[in-house]
Amino acid sequence: MSLPDMRQLEEAALHAWEHAFEPDPASREKFYLTVAYPYPSGAMHVGHGRTYIVPDVIARFWRMRGRQVLYPMAFHVTGAPVIGISRRIARGDEKAIRLYRDLYKVPSETLERFTDPLEIVRHFSEEYRRVMTACGLSIDWRRRFTTVDPQYSKFIEWQWLHLHEGRHVNKGAHPVRFCPQCDNPVGDHDLLEGDKAEILKFTLVMFEWNDSLIPTATLRPETIYGVTNLWVNPDVTYVKALVDGVSWVVSREAAEKLALQDHEVTVIAEIPGTTLIDQVVRHPLCGAVPILPAKFVDPAMASGVVMSVPAHAPFDYIALRDLQAEGKYTAISPIPLIKVPGYGDFPAKDAVERAGIRHQTDPAMEALTQEVYSAEFSSGILFEQYGGEPVRQARESVAALMTEKYRSAVMYEFDTRPVVCRCGGQVFVKILHDQWFLLYSDPAWKSQVSEHLAQMTLVPAEVRTEFERTIGWLKDWACTRRVGLGTRLPWDPDWLIEPLSDSTIYMAYYTISHLLKECRPEELTPEVFDYLFLNKGSPPAHPDKERLDAMRREFEYWYPYDFRFSAKDLISNHLTFQLFHHAAIFPPRSMPRGMVVFGMGLLNGAKMSSSKGNVFLLEDAINEFGADTVRMFLVGSAEPWQDFDWRNDLVHSTKKQIERFWNMVQESLSAGGETTDADRWLLSRLQAHIVKTTEALERFQTRQALQEAFYAIDSDLKWYRRRLPPGMQGGSAYRALGHIWTRLLAPVIPFTCEKLWTDTGGEGLVSFAPWPIADPEKTDADLEMAEELLLRTLEDIDSIRRVLQITPTLITLCVAPSWKREIFSAVATSADKNTVIREIMKDEQMRKRGKEATETTRQCTTLIHRLPPAFIEQYLKGGINEMEIFQNARDFLERECAIPVRVVDAEESRHPRAAVALPLKPAIVIE
RNA sequence: GCGAGUGUGACUGAGAGGCCAAAAGUGACCGACUCAAGAUCGGUUCUCGCAGGAGUUCGCAGGUUCGAAUCCUGCCACUCGCACCA
Incomplete structure (x- = not known):
């Protein structure tokens, strides 16, 4: 059989499809699907392929179902990445050049022009369009645009x-990670170190010391009432600095950081830590306290000075205890201020003693601190004299009080350090001003989105909780940028809208x-x-x-659009954002209807990654295997929402399968017109495959659809060929099947099917041919059951022969007699398995058989459990005559077994084995 | 760490309380066809079995049930997200 010349076939189809998929409004029902448009900064790999091919399969399916289908595409070019890329290429960065020249195969004369960022997106968006077309995507390119x-x-x-x-956007100040060297905020992916670091909000509690203020940084301002002293590191050099005109004493690092956080800072003098030890400071809420030395104080942490609350902070408790053990500061005793269930007056002391900690440097100290903090936060209550509020509330109210009356300020700091930028510089917290925010935290907006989400179709259903969580979790989003490509904010044109x-x-x-x-x-x-x-x-x-x-x-x-397709990593931003924006702009009737969320792609078991060079370019794949093979593999190896793995060996075999399909359809063209039982059976089965394929595609189960539309039909054909009389190439059904089969597979392998459609006499393009509809008239359940019975019997014969050591010369099939069939039916229809035997025994004829009848009842019960319910249901309808089925198939059975086969009523056989015959399970005697 | 999800035979992956030793595909092995290789076609592919059977399996450990790959609990492993970035 000649194999198709794929390249020629692809060219012909592409030519026929030119301008074919450019739908305008019509009187028919529409189906509008969208995908997240690509950011064309690099070449397409096979992972991208799936992102666009799966929706194309769905688009093609609905088009054949008679819908007016719109599948558009555009290119997202706003933002900063291409600017970075063009800079790197301009400065001759080896890594960037290797990526673009070797991996993405950009010709060198084109690469030279990449110093202009727009050239990059221009080049790759052209490439995207070319490759997408080569994939057979049924996109309406008239609507293409760039952002x-x-x-x-x-x-x-x-x-x-x-x-x-x-009122969904608002201007505000916002702390961000900031690299002074780059003079820019840094995102997670720009960090060399500390990408888990979170920005914490400290309250600076201002202690007075001579003419200066000493700010101590704390996350627990309410503990001010229990302060017994401050801690300063004697090995550290502190500075006196004018901060917004007031004299502060802080660590040198802190002075630098404060300058980034909205303060005017001028360093006036250095103060060695030792100078501060034993000085006395005052705060209105705790009175005068001394400054004590402590090595654990980190100058890089916030202000570099901390207040000590030994009753409630394990570190403070143990540091004080150590000093007192040396006989120093013995007059100081911890001041309790919070009542916590499960602890005594001094929770820090309890915790340290319970954990058996001896030393400040014990690694368990961190966890212990966390434990005490959480206990106090969740269930602690301040003593009456300090207001009696739960800690949860007191934290806010005390901080507010101190800010209002006692000059407290806010200072931001990372929870883990160091945080290092990709450029190697230290990253700090900076407060950005004039930044515009999308107010996703607005509860009214959130609930509007939640309500709409509840009405949407989400595929797979499991992602719903993730969306719900994202809506709840979203905070205000900084939505403007200084650098990059994009549209300017209409009312504040100094800012660009974030991509x-x-x-x-x-x-x-x-x-x-x-x-x-x-x-x-x-x-x-x-x-x-x-x-x-x-x-x-x-x-x-x-x-x-x-x-x-x-x-x-x-x-x-x-x-509104019917479905949006996107990878699952976009749930927590884009897919949820777009719901917010739709809700803000459009009336309910224009709100999105559904979303399909995809899994990720692997290449030969490893994560696909351009930077690691672990990618397979889509264009190479198409050239090597053909577009249909790539399509069929990508939609068939896993359902869309599952992760998929591109493996060359499996792709190879996919190609062979398409060739097999091609051969079979070509062969069907010359099939004869005779109609055998096998033909009726094949058509009957086909109806079910049509239904199942249709249902699968309606649910976006492309893998399931392919399973039905290709593999299930393929395996039916195997049986069909086995059943045909010798010498017969194929009957009428085979011919009819080719015409339908081609359409069932057209959404997945449209190139091949376009050609086969023409060959099988179809009119016009298969892309617009009507989707097959199952004909219930052609379904023959009795016939299907009869074939199933033959198959099962053959399997039984086979398994006996396998263990048998004699060379068989004759097979006798003994069909169960009518009284056994009566018992079988009685058991199958009875609701209560325990009383059925009594019912049966009421019959005099059965009583005569005595033990034989009870034994048969028992066997029937077991057998019924082991057969498919549908099988039994069909049997009970009464259209099955086992004797007739086996008699009619005798030729076939003899052919299969290669020895004579006899069919008899079990009661006519004297062979002892004949007695085990049961309905749907004839006794098999091999001699 | 927090949130969402996943864990099935050599591999990809069906399965959603009895049709389950567990679909389909791949791989491997054996046969047929070939001078031969490839392709194609047929068969086998957890263990044992001279009669269609039995035994042990579905991340690990328990539990519910007459009965669990399927339900519940705990643990372990993996994937994705945790934001100023496409």
Whole structure:
């Protein structure tokens, strides 16, 4: 059988598909699906392939179901990454150049132009489009755009004016990780060290010392009432600095940090730690206390000075105890202030003693501190004289009081240090000003989103809890940037809109993007978009009202989108953000309907990663295996939401399977017109496969669909061929099957099927051919059961022969007699297995058989348990005549067994084994 | 650490209280066809068994049930997310 020339076949199909997938509003029902548009900063690998191919399979399926299907694509180019890449390439960074030249195979003359960031996205978006087309994606390329198109910017401006009006954006100060060397905030992925570090908010408690203030940093301001002393590290050099005009004493490091946190700082003098020891300081809430020496005080931690609450802080307790053991400061005793269940007056002391800790440096100290802190926070209550509030509340109220009356300030610090930037510099906390925030923390907004989420279809269902959690967890999002590509904030043009924030409702933009290209950007005022998307106001005085109305119709027709497809790592940002923005901008009838969340990709068992070079480029895969093979492998190796593993050996075998399919359909073209039982059986089975394939695709189960549409039919054909009379190549059903089979597989392997469709006499493109519909008339359950019975019997014969050591010369099948069938039916229909035997024995004929009858009842009970319920149900309907089935199939059975086969009624046989015959399980006698 | 999810035979992966020794595909082995290799086709692939059977398995340890890969509890391992970044 000649194999298809895939390349030629692909070219022919691509030619036929040109402009075929450019849907306009129609009277038919629509199906609008979107994917997260790519950021084209590198070449596509096979992982990307799946992201776009799975939705394409779904798109093609619904198109064949008669829907008007829209599958658009665009390119996300806003943000900073390409700027970084172009800089690295410009400065000759080896690693970047290797990645682009060797892995992504960018020609050197193109690479030279990559010093311009726009060249990078231009190059790769062209590549994306080329490769996506080669994959057979049924995308409407007329609607393609990039996020720096001037029309798109107008759309973003419109959206943001609404967000502003709706009070969803606000300006504020915000602490961020900041690298003074880079002069920029640093994200997680920019850190060499300390990527787990969180920013903690300390309260600076101001102690007075001579003409200066000594700020001690604490997370527990309420413990001020129990302060017995301060701790200062005698080995550290402190500084006296003017902070906003007031003299403070802090560590040198602290002075630098404070300068980044909204303070004007001038260092005046150095003060050795030793100078501070034994000095006396005052605070209105605890009176005068001395400064004591402690080595554990870290100058890099917040202000470098801490207050000591030995009753409640294990570190403080043990440090004081150690000093007192040397006979120093014996006059100081811990001051309790919090009542905690499970502890005495001095929780720190209890904890230390319970844990048997002897020394400050004991590694268990951290955990112990945490234990005491959490206990006090969750169930501690301040003593009456300190207000009697639970710690939880007191923490807030005491901090507020100190800020208001006692000059306390806030200082941010990391919980773990050091934090190091990719450039090697130390990272600090800086307070950014004038930053704009999307107020995702707004409870009203959150609940609006939650309510909508409850009505959405989510696939797989398990992701719902993750979405719910994300909605609850989201805090305000800093949504503006100073650097990068993007649209400027309309009311504050010094800021650029952050790239995740400009990609939230662009699915609406697709509906009109092809028509917008004709519009001059300056015509696209907010009123125009209000009219288009919100049906607000009358059409503004626009030079081309007809075009506006055409756009309105597009939007009204397509929106809302039916499904959005995206990888699961986007749940906690993009996928949830877009719900917030839809809720803020659109009325309920335009809200998204569903989302499908994908798993991640592996390559030969290891995580795919461009930076590690562990990628397989999609274009290479297509060239090597053919687009259909790549498609079939990607949708067939795992369901969309599962992680999948690209393995070359499995891809190879996928290619062979497509070839087998091709051969079988070609072969079916020459099949004869005779109709045998096997043909009726094949058609009957096919109806079920049609139903199951359809249901699977409706649920996005592409793997399941392929299992039914390919492997299940394939294995039916194996049996079919076995059943055909010798010499017969294939009957009428085989021929009919080819025509249907081609359509069932068309969404997955459209290139191959386009050609086969033509060959099998289909009209037009298979891409638009009607999806097969199961014909219940063709289903014959009795026939299917008869074949199943034959198969089971053959298996039984086989398993006997395997253990048998004689060479058999004759097989006798002994069919169960009618009285056994009666018992079988009685057992199968009885509700109570315990009384059934009594019922049976009421019959006189059965009583005569005595022990034989009870034994048969027992055997039937066991057998019924072991057979599929559907099988038994069908048997009870009465259309099965075992004797007839086996008699009719005698030729077949003899062929299979290669020895004579006799079929008799069990009662006619004198062989002792004949007695074990049961309905659906004839006794087999091999001699 | 916190949150969500996953853990099945050599591998990928069905399975959602009795049809389960557990689908399908891959791999491996054996046969057929070939001068031969490949492709293709047929068979076998947990252990034992001279009659269609029995035994031991579904991350680990318990529990519920007449009965558990499937339900519950605990533990272990892996994946994803934890934000100013696409």
